[in-house]
Amino acid sequence: MAAKRLIVVVESTAAMGPYWETILRDYLDKIIRCFGENDSTVQNSCSNVEFALVSYNTHGCYSGCLVQRTGWTRDPDVFFMWLSSIPFSGGGFNDAVIAEGLAEALVMFPNSQSGDPNQQNVDMHQHCILVAASNPYPLQTPIYVPQLQNLEQSETIDSFPGNRLYDAEAVAKAFPQFSISLSVICPKELPKIKGIYNAGNRNSKAADPPVLAKTPHFLILISEGFREAQGALKVGESCSKMAPCNANSSAYISSHMNNKEYVVFQAMNPYGFRGHLEDKKKLLLQRLLFWINRELEIVALLQFLFGK
Known part of the structure; x- marks a missing residue:
């Protein structure tokens, strides 16, 4: 049986803080329990289900790290502890770096390319929830996105080999090409977030998915390839095989949420955030050069308009 993997990509700004307990209790808890119910009788070390977490913030000096990630875990209790220990702070009025968060999740999945990127896979084993x-x-910002192989140039997200600038929708288009479902949970009905979902679910023949939100003004769009999540959130259906992964999830939230002095994701040790340090250094250098070039363009434009 193929391994099943789920990555939750969470915005860690202060804007998410007031909604996080509701999202974790009413949506993520049910999805995670249903996702692992087939392996509920198997010990965690032998489970065929893996979980990981990615957090992202915003640009600016008042925000923390742009993107952070955990390793993989097969223990749902550990995963709930990670989710419950996210410190929500910063952000201000800035837009979030969703593209960077999705790209980080994309490189964490094993590379399994879909044969037909335009056909939505209804039996996917790898899932991402934004x-x-x-x-x-x-x-568009400099982001590393895995390159697609054996696809026509018009079907790739990177039409030009040297292009390394992407926005959130451009990154989302890569998910179906790698057989990864993309779903979204948003406490606000933001059209741009729905646009990201549509970009990651490019089956034009399929009807719009039902909005499975039980909370007013929430935007809950679940990919048709994520059957466990759809079943978990449908009215009248429940996952009876598996007991709640962590009965004290609310206690975790209340004790750690919005605690600025709390060490970021301290509960994740000994797993910790893992990444390719050299790749991150290169990406940081690319971003620095990108912003320097943009500043030089602005200076040149001002000199042209107003003279030296």
Whole structure:
């Protein structure tokens, strides 16, 4: 049986804080329990289900790290502890770096390319849930996205080999090409977040998915390839095989949420955030050069308009 993997990509700005307990209790808890119910009788070390977490913030000096990630875990209790220990702070009025968060999740999945990127796979084993409370950063930024192989150039997200600038929708288009379902949970009905979902679910023949929100003004769009999540959130259906992964999830939330002095994701040790340090250094250098070039363009434009 193929391994099943789920990555939750969460916005860690202060804008998400007031809604997080509701999202975790009413949506993520049910999805995670249903996702792992087939392996509920198997010990965690032998489970065929893996979970991981990615958090992202915004640009600016008042925000924390742009993107952070955990390793993989097969223990749903550990995963709930990670989710319950996210410190929500910063952000201000800035747009969130959703593109960077999705790209980080994309590189964490094993590379399994879909044969037909335009056909939605209804039996997917790899899933990503984007949890966002802010609009995506509007400009394209330097982001590493895995390159697609054996696809026509018109079908790839990177038509030009040297292009490394992407926005959130451009990154989302890569998910179906790698057989990864993309779903979204948003406490606000933001059209741009729905646009990201549509970009990651490009089956034009399929009707719009039902909005499975039980909370007013929430936007809950679940990919048709994520059957466990659809079953978990449908009215009248429940996951009876598996007991709640962590009965004290609310206690975790109340004790750690919005605690600025709390060490970021301290509960994740000994797993910790893992990444390719050299790749991150290169990406940071690319971003620095990107913003320097943009500043030089602005200076040149001002000199042209107003003279030296």
